[in-house]
Amino acid sequence: MDEGRTLSEKMSGRLKKPGDAGGKRVLSGRFLKAPAASGRIKSIELPELPPGMVCITGKDSPGKTRFAGVPVPLFTGKIILWEGQPILAAAGLNTTEVDEWISRVKMEIAPPEGNAEPLVSEKLIEKGSTVEAFSKAFQVIEERIEIPQTPPSSAAQTVVCVKDGANYTIHAASSWPGSIRQNVAAALKTDKKNIHVRTYPVSPGSNKELWFPTVTACQAALLSNRAKKSVRINSTAPGYPGGDFHIRGAIDAEGRITALEIIFTLFCGAVFPLEEEFFERVLLGLFSIYPCRNYSILGRISHEASPPSTFGPGAGFELGFLAGELFASRVAELSLSPPGGWHRESFPVPGQAFGPGIVLPKDFPMKDMLNTALNLSDFERKSASFEQTRLSRHHLDSEPEFYRGIGLSCGWFGNGFLSSPKDLGSAFLTLTLDKDGELTIEMPSLNHGGPLERAWSNMTGEILGIEDKSINFTNRKIKVNQEAGPSLLGRNVSIYTKLLELAGNDLLKRRFRDPLPISVNRSRRRSGNRSWNPNLLEGSPFENISWGVGIVEIAVSTVTMEVIPTQIWLVIDGGKLLMPDFAKSAVEISVEQTLRWCHTGNEQKEATLVDIQFYNNGNKRISKDVSTLPWLMIPAAYLQAVRQASGVIISRIPVTPEQLRTGGMAK
Incomplete structure (x- = not known):
């Protein structure tokens, strides 16, 4: 029964995580990393290798690695792209000896000529008559939000390459084993039939295992090929991009958005595979659900001399929706109707596209879902009460221990990829x-x-x-x-x-x-004739769409300025739920992670109450993702609630007590 299987395959059933593979005789791989963010390597002098130790540099990779069509460097060439970029890798049985050998490597690095400026690309997307719409606007509303880059993960990501004769088995937590197999074969210039991939569970609610394990797998395989032994490597996973958004909207007398002018910049590392996919998802998120056929959007991508970037939890939606829904809440606040009513009246109607021109599904569920969320949370009453407190707090006889706020956000998530290479789909x-x-x-x-x-x-x-x-x-x-x-x-x-x-x-x-x-x-396989026009942003970009409504209630301490999320209500349309209990657990994990992204500076003594309702209209429907939606709904609702409770226009996440103090939280 085991005939033709490699030793690694025979043992794989006993392994719980990648680091368990390879046994006691596996070599440990270590990196010599660039000490500066930029510069040119003029020379490098390697000490003599001790017995049983091997070393590789960029020159030792016979083939080239590409991820979704984008070249990804395994090691530094002559030009350093970011601080910490691997220059070489060495492997041996004793980690201390490997580190000591690496410490004796001598390098001469010339500083960069002039000031190293970020590499910036930009794209202008326009449609309709934006100038005319603004000239006729009843009011013009602006919103700004700054979202810092997420730093690389502090937890080590382990990849093991087990060598068994001519076969190489890669053990990694990866969401794309096909990319590992293809690139390791290319790096070694060997047949793909010799490359096997054993995958392990990836981090819940994260997309960081999309492309980076491929790079580490290639590095481990090259060391393994040189040593003729198995090799284990620990590396640091990339962080997520950030962004700076400025939105101006033309609003008519009925509170409808008639035009948008948006300027935004995405900040990412020196390398960012699939950045076009990310960019387009940010674009769509900026519109959220509300129809708008007149717009002028200038989007920039800034590549800095920092470690590479990977997809965030929503692959760009989490940035776009935060900015777009924060703007929508501002419009709702300045309209003459209650916030819940504004959202309800601003949804597209049958036959009308949503966002920039996306085809509205026949079973569009958002009005029913919004009504459910409003009723569950008693949103309208609480919002009016908290708003009255905000407006009259200067006249209070005594300061309360907490001020409260509540926020509302709507979202949708496109399942699958949008416009990237065919091998992704x-x-x-x-x-x-x-x-x-x-x-x-x-x-x-x-x-x-x-x-x-x-x-x-x-x-x-x-x-x-x-x-x-x-x-x-x-x-x-x-x-x-x-x-x-x-x-x-x-x-x-x-x-x-x-x-x-x-x-x-x-x-x-x-x-x-x-x-x-x-x-x-x-x-x-990805269809080449789908009805999606990426230039006009019209048609059906995704086969399946998940929908959601989120409401967040918070309390802000008047003593410590800590923000305490007290309760969250989520109504989610995930289609047919294959595993209701697991779906609920996945959403709860995402809620916890999203809240950590939203605020810092306080350790909650009590868990936030989370009420999760899965929408079901009784019709036969396909299964859809549910775990990403909290990332698209909670941040904007959270920030709205903080603004209401504190009286401070916070325009940056994560929210800290210092922001509220320096912002002059109203007493």
């Missing part, structure tokens, strides 16, 4: 029913034993009338020319669930007609 699977009634599901990316796998097993078993114990998952039989896209942005839940359902129903039709064993294949 591919997905495939095979179902094989053998003569003994055993069903094998072959999928390229698996979280063995995870909740989603169990849900897929239950769903397939119900379709075919097979017990769960007779259903097995594998990714060992995947052909080397079948490389699926990454398992993130809701792709696992939406796309693979649909493929599995189609394959199961096809197999059901054939099982009593064709002799066993029977195999059914289903695949999905």
Whole structure:
């Protein structure tokens, strides 16, 4: 049964995390990193290597690595791109000896000529008659928000390359094993059939494992090839981009947004694969749900001499929606209707596009979801009460211990990728029913034993009338020319669930007609004729859209200026929920992570109460992502609530007590 399997594959079932692979004789890889953010390496002198130790530099990589068409350097060339960029890597059994050898490497680095300025690219997107709309506006409303870059992760990311003869097995927490296989094969200039990838669960609510494990895997494989032994490397995952947004909106007498003028800059590291995908998602998030056919948007991307960037939790939506929904809340505040009523009246109606021109689904659920959220939270009454307190606090006889605020935000999330290379969108699977009634599901990316796998097993078993114990998952039989896209942005839940359902129903039709064993294949490749125009921002950019409404209530201490989120209400449309309990848990994790992104400076003594409601209209619907929506809804609602409670126009996250003090929190 194990014939043809590598030693690493035979042992993989015992491993819980990447660092467990390789055994005691695995070599430890370490980096010599650039000591400055820029400069030119004039010379480098390597000490003699001790027995059993190996070293590689950029010159030792036979092939080139690319991620979604973007070249990604494994090591520094002559020009240093960022502080901490790997210059070389060495590996040996004793980590202390490796570090000591690296410390004796001599380098001469010439400073950069002149001042190193960030590399800035920009794009202007215009549509309609913006100037005319502003000239006729009843009022013009502005909003600003600054979102700093998230620094690289402090936790080490481990990748192990296990060498077994001509075979290399990469052990990594990655959402895109196909990219690892392809790039390691390219770096070694070997056949992809010699490269195997064992994936492990990625961080919940994070997309940082999208491309960076590929780089570390290539570095480990090159060391392993040189040493003829297995190698383990610990590295630091990249941070997320930040942004600076300025929005001006033309508003008519009924409170509708008739035109937008937006200038924004995204700040990212020296390398940022898939930046176009990120940029377009930021654009769409800026409009949120509200229709606007007149706009002028100048967007910039600034590459600084800092470590590379990767996707944030919403792949750009989290920045765009924070700015867009904060602006929408400002419009609602200055309108003549209650905030909840403004949102309700500003939603698109059937036959009307939403945002810049996105086709509105027939089952658009947001009005029902908004009404549910408003009722659950008693939003309108609380908002009016807190607002009255804000306006009259100068006349209070005594200062309360806390001032309170409440904020509302709406959001949507496009499942899958938008406009990037075709290899990102591919997905495939095979179902094989053998003569003994055993069903094998072959999928390229698996979280063995995870909740989603169990849900897929239950769903397939119900379709075919097979017990769960007779259903097995594998990714060992995947052909080397079948490389699926990454398992993130809701792709696992939406796309693979649909493929599995189609394959199961096809197999059901054939099982009593064709002799066993029977195999059914289903695949999905990115369509080149989808009705999405990225230049006009019109059409249907995503196959599936998740919807959500979020309300956040907070209290601000008048003594410490700490912000305490007291309760959060979320109403989410995730379609058919495969695992309701797991879906709720995933949303709760995202809420916790999002709150850490929103504020600093206080350790909460009590947990925030989170009320999660999943919307269900009773119709048969496809499954969609739910875990990303808190990142798109909570920050804007949180910031609205802080502004109301404090009386300070906070325009930067995370919110700190110092911001409220220096902003002159109203007494």
